[in-house]
Amino acid sequence: MKFTKMHGCGNDYIYLNGFEIDVADPSELAIRMSNRNFGVGSDGIVLILPSEKADFRMRMFNADGSEAEMCGNAIRCVGKYVYDKKMTDQTNITIDTLAGVKILDMTVEDGQVTYAKVDMGEPILKAEDIPVVSALEPVVGEVVEALGTAYAFTCVSMGNPHAITFVDDTDHFPLEEVGPIIEVHEKFPRKVNAEFVQVVDQETLKMRVWERGSGETLACGTGACATLVAGVLNEKVGRKATVKLLGGDLIIEWDEASNHVFMSGPAVTVFEGEWMLG
Numbered sequence: 024m025k026f027t028k029m030h031g032c033g034n035d036y037i038y039l040n041g042f043e044i045d046v047a048d049p050s051e052l053a054i055r056m057s058n059r060n061f062g063v064g065s066d067g068i069v070l071i072l073p074s075e076k077a078d079f080r081m082r083m084f085n086a087d088g089s090e091a092e093m094c095g096n097a098i099r100c101v102g103k104y105v106y107d108k109k110m111t112d113q114t115n116i117t118i119d120t121l122a123g124v125k126i127l128d129m130t131v132e133d134g135q136v137t138y139a140k141v142d143m144g145e146p147i148l149k150a151e152d153i154p155v156v157s158a159l160e161p162v163v164g165e166v167v168e169a170l171g172t173a174y175a176f177t178c179v180s181m182g183n184p185h186a187i188t189f190v191d192d193t194d195h196f197p198l199e200e201v202g203p204i205i206e207v208h209e210k211f212p213r214k215v216n217a218e219f220v221q222v223v224d225q226e227t228l229k230m231r232v233w234e235r236g237s238g239e240t241l242a243c244g245t246g247a248c249a250t251l252v253a254g255v256l257n258e259k260v261g262r263k264a265t266v267k268l269l270g271g272d273l274i275i276e277w278d279e280a281s282n283h284v285f286m287s288g289p290a291v292t293v294f295e296g297e298w299m300l301g
């Protein structure tokens with residue numbers, strides 16, 4: 024089975040063409056292909072599929088096999104995939120996801136997509152829709168304890184759940200210890216992606232992320248969007264900022280008039296491969 028390895032800011036996935044192959048159990052396949060020793064190695068897999076509602080549809084599975092509602096870094100790569108492989112000749116396309124239909128505006132250089140701006144839709148702020156067990160509305164300052172420390176989280180969904188807290192120094196934050204505890208905390212009925220954010224200035228945030236189902240990744244597109252929203256709700260940043268991640272930078276804007284969040288960032292194809300393990 025052919026696959027394409029791509030990444031957005033180092034958040035790397037394996038892309039499978041659902042127009043050509045049929046994957047019987049994508050959850051099980053995600054676990055095997057994502058394994059960095061016995062498989063290809065990735066943060067998960069992404070299926071590119073036909074759609075009745077949009078130009079294409081995507082399904083995304085984390086490294087643990089769980090299916091996520093949406094993936095920001097992956098959707099930019101899906102746009103690149105379908106354009107570069109001439110499945111479309113349009114640079115403005117729509118992609119259906121479990122979080123709804125998203126609109127991409129792609130940049131082409133030398134005949135290939137290098138960058139995309141994605142309309143990620145409106146942030147979801149009601150506790151029950153995120154979901155998070157909280158009496159707060161919006162959920163700003165929900166305290167969650169981990170290893171004896173009380174963290175004040177702001178919770179936002181971009182179709183998938185995020186919990187954001189602000190720290191002094193992301194480079195030296197014990198993410199490997201704290202992240203897994205927050206991910207599965209009882210306050211998050213569908214688990215959560217946990218973002219740890221350092222404010223550099225009114226237009227710049229540094230973020231590390233412990234992703235639901237994948238652990239620490241080098242970047243999280245939906246997480247960067249949720250982080251910007253949390254930054255605005257906490258009056259720490261303006262409505263447009265650069266989110267600096269371990270794997271690269273994303274430009275995020277929460278447009279006041281439309282209430283939509285826009286994410287801009289790169290998409291890279293690393294290699295094409297052949298999966299031999301069934």
Ligand SMILES: N[C@H](CCC[C@H](N)C(=O)O)C(=O)O
Binds near residue numbers: 092235236240244245
């Ligand atoms: N782990 C996430 C899905 C991938 C999100 C992230 N990689 C992105 O770029 O948005 C979740 O279970 O909600």
